[in-house]
Amino acid sequence: MSLLALQDFSVSLAGQPVLRDIRLEVQPGELVGIIGPNGAGKTTLMRAALGLIPSEGHCSLAELDDGSRARAVAWMPQDRTVAWPISVEALVMLGRMPHRGPGLRPSPEDRTHVAEAIRRVGLQGFEHRAVTKLSSGERTRALIARALAQQTSLILADEPIAGLDPAHQISTMETFAALADDGRTVMLSIHDLGLAARHCTRLVLLGEQRVVADGPPARVLSRDNLARIFNIEAYLSETEYGPVYQSLRVLGP
Numbered sequence: 001m002s003l004l005a006l007q008d009f010s011v012s013l014a015g016q017p018v019l020r021d022i023r024l025e026v027q028p029g030e031l032v033g034i035i036g037p038n039g040a041g042k043t044t045l046m047r048a049a050l051g052l053i054p055s056e057g058h059c060s061l062a063e064l065d066d067g068s069r070a071r072a073v074a075w076m077p078q079d080r081t082v083a084w085p086i087s088v089e090a091l092v093m094l095g096r097m098p099h100r101g102p103g104l105r106p107s108p109e110d111r112t113h114v115a116e117a118i119r120r121v122g123l124q125g126f127e128h129r130a131v132t133k134l135s136s137g138e139r140t141r142a143l144i145a146r147a148l149a150q151q152t153s154l155i156l157a158d159e160p161i162a163g164l165d166p167a168h169q170i171s172t173m174e175t176f177a178a179l180a181d182d183g184r185t186v187m188l189s190i191h192d193l194g195l196a197a198r199h200c201t202r203l204v205l206l207g208e209q210r211v212v213a214d215g216p217p218a219r220v221l222s223r224d225n226l227a228r229i230f231n232i233e234a235y236l237s238e239t240e241y242g243p244v245y246q247s248l249r250v251l252g253p
């Protein structure tokens, strides 16, 4: 059974339709990249699926009560603001909140998950640094660690690799791929179509308020889809490293 299933799912913002009749079912073991031009509705799709903004139609997550949803789904928003100067360790520990009662001290298991999440994003040695004193990429990685520490079946992440250096973009995508290999599900929005093609098991292309294409990266990143939705021509080839993609040129004015 899929944890995330959307049917006849529509969202309007300020009276304007943004997404119409979305049908999307995500299975365990998938690393799903949500792609589409600026304004296509990637953030809106994830926020509405989480119930953060109103929607119409069916969303399986809406059937969960708040506590169950917090134990089932981790959310990493695009806004990386952390208002308080708490330590990296304390920020990542917030990911454990759904697993223990309010006011209870972290268990050894909580501490293990936090340490492991910090290790996975390469922030060992930063545990006691205030989050407000991190670089923007380091703060992004701390927020990814918070989502990892939550130990959920599903992670939704809004442009998690934006602003990361190349090595950390790759290692973050590899971390998500490893989670998917373990039977968890990761759905992320992403503008880097090269990394999307290389690491995602499935791409969902949003455009014209709908799902334009949904499937393996090579099929979704077709010449026609790239021209019609992104207005670009690109190079895409299957290589010994997997699919290699490069945007080449804008097609029209």
Ligand SMILES: Nc1ncnc2c1ncn2[C@@H]1O[C@H](COP(=O)(O)OP(=O)(O)OP(=O)(O)O)[C@@H](O)[C@H]1O
Binding pocket: 013, 014, 018, 036, 037, 038, 039, 040, 041, 042, 043, 044, 045
């Ligand atoms: N609060 C809001 N009120 C009205 N319209 C909004 C609001 N938030 C977003 N929109 C509009 O909804 C559409 C989808 O926005 P959304 O942020 O989901 O796009 P996106 O695909 O995530 O874009 P980007 O790639 O730029 O992050 C856009 O046209 C945007 O202008």
